[in-house]
Amino acid sequence: MATNEPADFHAIYNGLVADVRSEYLSSSQTFPWIVGFSGGKDSTLVAHLVFSALLDVSPSRQIRPVHIVANDTLVESPLVSAHLHQSLQEIRNAADTLKLPITVATTTPKDEHTFWVLLIGKGYPSPNSQMRWCTDRLKIQPTSNYIRNQVAACGSAIILLGVRRDESEARRKRIDSYGNGMDSRLHPHKDLQGAFVYRPIVDLSTDHVWEILASHEPPWGGTHDRLIKLYRDAAGGECPIVLSQEDAPGCGTNSSRFGCWTCTVVEKDKSLQGFVDSGNRQYSPLIEFRDWLREIRNDPTLRQGRRRNGKITVINDKLIPGPFTLDARRMILERLLQTQQAYGDTLITEHEIDTIQRIWVNDLLAMNTPGDDA
Numbered sequence: 001m002a003t004n005e006p007a008d009f010h011a012i013y014n015g016l017v018a019d020v021r022s023e024y025l026s027s028s029q030t031f032p033w034i035v036g037f038s039g040g041k042d043s044t045l046v047a048h049l050v051f052s053a054l055l056d057v058s059p060s061r062q063i064r065p066v067h068i069v070a071n072d073t074l075v076e077s078p079l080v081s082a083h084l085h086q087s088l089q090e091i092r093n094a095a096d097t098l099k100l101p102i103t104v105a106t107t108t109p110k111d112e113h114t115f116w117v118l119l120i121g122k123g124y125p126s127p128n129s130q131m132r133w134c135t136d137r138l139k140i141q142p143t144s145n146y147i148r149n150q151v152a153a154c155g156s157a158i159i160l161l162g163v164r165r166d167e168s169e170a171r172r173k174r175i176d177s178y179g180n181g182m183d184s185r186l187h188p189h190k191d192l193q194g195a196f197v198y199r200p201i202v203d204l205s206t207d208h209v210w211e212i213l214a215s216h217e218p219p220w221g222g223t224h225d226r227l228i229k230l231y232r233d234a235a236g237g238e239c240p241i242v243l244s245q246e247d248a249p250g251c252g253t254n255s256s257r258f259g260c261w262t263c264t265v266v267e268k269d270k271s272l273q274g275f276v277d278s279g280n281r282q283y284s285p286l287i288e289f290r291d292w293l294r295e296i297r298n299d300p301t302l303r304q305g306r307r308r309n310g311k312i313t314v315i316n317d318k319l320i321p322g323p324f325t326l327d328a329r330r331m332i333l334e335r336l337l338q339t340q341q342a343y344g345d346t347l348i349t350e351h352e353i354d355t356i357q358r359i360w361v362n363d364l365l366a367m368n369t370p371g372d373d374a
């Protein structure tokens with residue numbers, strides 16, 4: 001991991017904190033900052049830099065509000081979810097104690113858009129690469145709505161992302177294609193009108209990120225050891241903050257090892273398997289359930305002929321099956337509840353089960369009501 005002398009990393013770190021501080025105090029300072037926080041290494045480093053920079057600004061100049069916003073899909077990989085929520089609580093406690101202008105928030109999918117309500121309630125087939133209905137509803141919409149609300153309230157908002165050129169060739173090309181916006185560090189967000197993007201660690205290498213995290217304790221207290229262990233146990237990778245489909249090339253691929261535990265887009269869940277291999281055997285029932293959910297996706301006996309809008313889709317003389325049948329949805333719920341019992345913790349909430357049962361009743365009453373395009 002180490003490629004340079006430790007002193008270099010201190011200099012790089014100090015330079016980054018100074019840059020973030022100067023941007024915080026720049027002319028756009030009436031506009032809130034929104035730090036997209038996934039609990040992964042890159043967004044943790046951005047939150048770390050922002051917190052440190054704020055400690056370096058006198059209270060009278062701490063005018064700009066900062067929001068540290070995480071998105072919880074409600075089907076996050078359990079160890080990642082525990083780490084995420086613990087980190088948020090630590091940041092919240094320290095920010096309150098130090099009276100910093102930081103709000104910590106978690107966004108979640110709407111009640112009618114959770115993974116279980118769409119899969120088991122409406123019968124959406126387990127997502128695959130052709131029909132990845134989940135990313136928008138579970139990740140993009142909740143965070144985008146939070147940002148839109150800030151833009152509406154404050155006239156604009158600046159999103160801080162932990163994206164870096166060396167994450168991948170595709171990421172480098174995308175970053176290089178951005179024009180600059182209102183000043184050299186910001187560029188307008190492509191999909192969220194009135195929002196700008198600031199990328200404080202865009203030129204850091206992965207090694208630099210790890211070196212800085214390992215050699216600088218978080219300003220909210222404790223160490224980054226839990227994060228480092230998490231990556232070690234899951235064999236690396238992360239699911240970054242997702243604000244558009246283009247932001248999500250790794251969502252539902254083997255390079256995204258910190259995605260939803262239910263993700264059937266990937267062939268194997270290497271992250272969860274990594275946790276099991278490193279001793280967390282309690283996750284085995286989750287892996288078995290996910291594998292089963294992936295297997296049954298293309299069983300024609302479990303799918304309706306018609307889509308939810310009542311239409312039949314035929315492509316090249318081939319019938320494209322619609323959602324899971326009601327019997328299949330009941331079977332999936334039953335198996336999920338058995339998995340939940342074996343796992344010993346909540347996987348689906350009572351509220352989701354109520355919502356699912358309401359949808360089933362409506363589907364029984366009006367199977368072919370138009371208006372739902374899944």
Ligand code: SF4
Pocket residue numbers: 073127132134135138139251252253259260262263264265
């Ligand atoms: S990780 Fe998988 S299930 Fe979760 S939003 Fe991404 S593609 Fe969908």
